[in-house]
Amino acid sequence: MNGTIAEKTDGVGEMNIAGMVPSPFAEPSRCPRMSDLLLWSRDRKFGLSLNETILLEGLKECTDSGSEETGGILVGYYTPAHDCAVVTALGGPPEDSIRGPRLYERGTKGIQRWISRLWREQRHFYLGEWHYHPGGTPVPSPDDREQMQKLSKDRNLKCPEPILLIIGGNPRGAWIAKAYVFPVDKEYVALTAMGRR
Numbered sequence: 001m002n003g004t005i006a007e008k009t010d011g012v013g014e015m016n017i018a019g020m021v022p023s024p025f026a027e028p029s030r031c032p033r034m035s036d037l038l039l040w041s042r043d044r045k046f047g048l049s050l051n052e053t054i055l056l057e058g059l060k061e062c063t064d065s066g067s068e069e070t071g072g073i074l075v076g077y078y079t080p081a082h083d084c085a086v087v088t089a090l091g092g093p094p095e096d097s098i099r100g101p102r103l104y105e106r107g108t109k110g111i112q113r114w115i116s117r118l119w120r121e122q123r124h125f126y127l128g129e130w131h132y133h134p135g136g137t138p139v140p141s142p143d144d145r146e147q148m149q150k151l152s153k154d155r156n157l158k159c160p161e162p163i164l165l166i167i168g169g170n171p172r173g174a175w176i177a178k179a180y181v182f183p184v185d186k187e188y189v190a191l192t193a194m195g196r197r
Contacts, residue, residue: 039179039191040084046181047084048163048191054090055177061092062132062171069104071097071131074163075115075124085127085163089118104131128163128182138168138178140188148182160184163191 037055039048061070072091079086091114093099096107106129118124129148133139140148144164151162161183169175179191 037177037193039193041181041189041191045083046161046189046191047079048165048179048181049084049086050165051087054087057090058130058132058165058167058177059171059175061090062134062167062175065093065099065132065134067101067134068099069102069132069134070099071104071106071129073106073111073115074127074130074165075118076127077124087127087165088122088124090130101134106131126157126159126162128159128165130165130167132171133166133168135170136168138166138176140164140166140180145182145188148180148188149184152182152184164188 036052037048037050040046061072064070070093072093074085074087075089075091076085076087078084091111093104094107094109094111096109098105098107115126129151131144144166148162148164151157152160161181163179163181165177165179167175167177181189181191183189
């Protein structure tokens with residue numbers, strides 16, 4: 001499935017791309033082991049790397065939000081070639097966020113302080129946004145696309161190619177995640193799971 005970043009291991013070391021992946025919060029004996037996620041655009045100009053721990057943090061936030069959308073920001077760094085964003089922190093919703101079953105507007109309270117601390121301590125910075133579509137598909141809505149284009153043009157962010165990670169489905173059952181890059185003044189680019197070389 002194009003854009004799917006949820007992967008599972010078949011127990012022998014082979015990676016299988018899964019359209020819907022059983023949640024790590026479901027019955028443990030029925031869950032495949034998760035692994036780090038690596039996604040690329042078809043032309044390999046854009047990449048995204050998330051380790052298993054970061055993804056599990058996002059899934060826990062989704063589980064805790066129940067039927068309401070939730071989200072936050074992605075923080076990390078770029079590889080030396082500047083072609084792959086490495087996510088090292090996934091923030092939850094600031095307390096001034098607006099949330100509902102089909103609505104999420106990320107607030108700003110506390111974000112600047114958190115990002116400044118990560119910059120001072122690790123030299124990590126804003127990479128983009130993430131959010132959850134409860135029971136839905138991980139496809140950006142028109143509002144998502146509009147917001148990401150605005151962020152790509154925001155000179156204060158200094159992020160002309162922000163990433164949007166969307167988790168859809170049920171984090172306690174089957175879920176799917178997809179990621180997109182929003183280059184300034186261009187169409188967004190889907191990132192897909194690439195098999196191991």
